[in-house]
Amino acid sequence: MNFGRVSTAMVTPFNHRGAIDFEQTTRLVNYLIENGSDSLVVGGTTGESPTLSNEEKVDLFKHVVKTAAGRVPVIAGTGSNNTSGSITLSKQAVEAGADAIMLVAPYYSKPSQEGLYQHFAAIADEVTVPIMIYNIPGRSAVNITPATILRLSQIENITAVKEASGSIDQMTDILAHAPDDFLVYSGDDGLTLPLLSIGGYGVVSVASHIAGNEMQKMIQAFEGNRLQEAAKLHQQLLPLIKALFAQPNPAPVKVALEDAGISCGGLRLPLLPLEEDEKTSLRMIVERFNQQVNQLK
Template identity: 60%
Template sequence: MNFGQVLTAMVTPFDHHGDIDFDATRTLVNDLIANGSDGLVVAGTTGESPTLTDTEKLDLFRFTAQVADGRVPVIAGTGSNNTRASIELTKQAAQTGVDAIMLTTPYYNKPSQEGLYQHYRAVAQATSLPVMLYNIPGRSAVGIAPETIIRLAEISNIVSVKEASANLDAMTKIISKTPDDFTLYSGDDNLTLPVLAIGGTGIVSVSAHVIGNDIQEMVQSFTSGNVQRAAAIHQEILPVMKAMFAQPSPAPVKAALNMTGISVGDVRLPMLPLSSDEKRQLSQILPPHKVKLHSTERFSPLNNEEQRLNSQHPVATPL
């Protein structure tokens, strides 16, 4: 299933108290749609899903779907290493108006390939929503083998995979052995162009938060046959892509968004915001015309978590 070519793995904006900032989320969603994003992945790793409660995730799914209002597909991250919990969250997510779900590889408990197959099969059978698999062995400790993905693609509503294995040989095998309407998206920004070259559909991107139009132009140039232009854009934006992962994600992209005037707050523990030196380095890599705040701090990066823990304010609700 084609969700578009440039999907953004959306950050979750937080306010001064570390709670979801829904006003900032509205601004972010509209900005992403206006600047190159064909679709949004919500509450994935970039959205700090390990730190979000199920209630927060559902509120975020519902709110994002309402703001997107059918302009782009909204894909909800409902996967975990607990199959029963993934099934329950997926069922609830289906009532929020999202268009599809994304299921990350079960982490920490290191299931076998058959265990992975049965996990994904059980969740997919519990919903009518389209399912995107998410293979990210660098974070999950175990990867989905190409043979397992090919087997899962036979299940009618498992329609796509986000591949963050950086293994182009494995991706080539998946593309060649799955149905024509099964889509493969790169999970690594810097491999967007190589993945397109082997027959991939596009990218689930972090960098698209700040260079979405550039990534979209690169993809469009490649698909229209202007490979030289696509290569030139890739070379130009590669430093920004690499900068988004110079420190544990999503701290760099959140800092970049704050610098460009899209206020999203800081990260939740156990992640840490960038230091002042790291922010200065990042500001020098971002396109100069985008940087609005430079070293000016909208939030106090070292005190946000303390403020949240000490705050007695109730959690804001989106609706």
């Protein structure tokens, strides 16, 4: 399965009571599909997965699958540091209609590289859908080394990795030795163009909530060998990307979505909404970005 070039790590809309707002979820899914998203990652960290119960996750998977209606692949975030629990949730996600699953490195437990391999291999053995591995040592406290990723790439249904190590050297090592059909995605919006330049495929993005079409244009410019255009788009996107991560994700992007007319509500503790000065700073950068986009039209 091809997840496309821009996969959006989707926020989870909540209502004023803090429950999942399925009506706004429908609006968000349609908005993202219409504005540059080739696939949707549901129930990941940007979707505040640590605060969602498994029942809520399954309900969310079902709703997004129904709303997407085959227009784009739906990737369910089913990873945790509990191998057995991840297997159960992965099976439930497949039953809910998810096209693929994303498995984050087991956090907090800090397993060995062999433990990481056995964890992912055990889950892959229980499902048939494609799997994207998610390496984010800054959050999980463990790095999946290139050697382990390469071992995992030999498993038939492990087809991609979301690399958020921040290490271009590590990504290069994977790309140099992985099978040709194994896809490497950037887990950092700001490293999308650098990753493309060394053979990467795309990005699992947060910024695509706001700039999905512009992310696509940058990738298309690169693929079309219009390198100066791609570089210019990267330069325009970078301040927006930094602003969206200036405070804990997804607080900034939920404010930006609200301003764009897509109400996604607040956040669940321990995350907090932005302070007014933080909102003002974010809005200035989003407005400046939108002005630059409009000038190019």
